[in-house]
Amino acid sequence: GAVVSQHPSWVICKSGTSVKIECRSLDFQATTMFWYRQFPKQSLMLMATSNEGSKATYEQGVEKDKFLINHASLTLSTLTVTSAHPEDSSFYICSASPGPLGSGELFFGEGSRLTVL
């Protein structure tokens, strides 16, 4: 199946710093990628839809200035958690689909675990 790679897989940072997480589609182009957040033993919450060449679409309640998304190419989307605080500690997962949206399965990265001290 298609491969989506996330980096870093885990990161620990101090409160107030910014952290960038990369999501790459390795063997397909993705005009759209999705960013999810997952708290321990909970489900995935959709944060935003990343659109190549245009602004991301954020879900209600997600601060766009806090979670900056850039989709600069057809294979790379980045999520930057700005001025991170302990409550931002979470598991962040990206996903993408090689076909037209809605046509098939989503492929997920392995996730990035962020711990803010």
Place this chain on the structure above:
Amino acid sequence: SQQGEEDPQALSIQEGENATMNCSYKTSINNLQWYRQNSGRGLVHLILIRSNEREKHSGRLRVTLDTSKKSSSLLITASRAADTASYFCATQRRGTYKYIFGTGTRLKVLA
């Protein structure tokens, strides 16, 4: 917002038994997918079932979809200890391209 509710939240069975998980959703959908997640890892796609399909099989997996009841079920037959994981349904709401995940079922298969 979360659309799907899954039950049970947790399920513990003996190896060799069947495991059934259910997913209910609230609005019309294009398709529904089931995913598996091992602890602390990404999600692995299991099966996609479209709104005009009623049942699909893949190996030991059987998925049903009842759009009139807005529900789906995932059956894992002859379970193995390696099936221990969390299972999520994800629905694509009709008219959108976003996938919303259910609350998940944590399955534990005892050897």
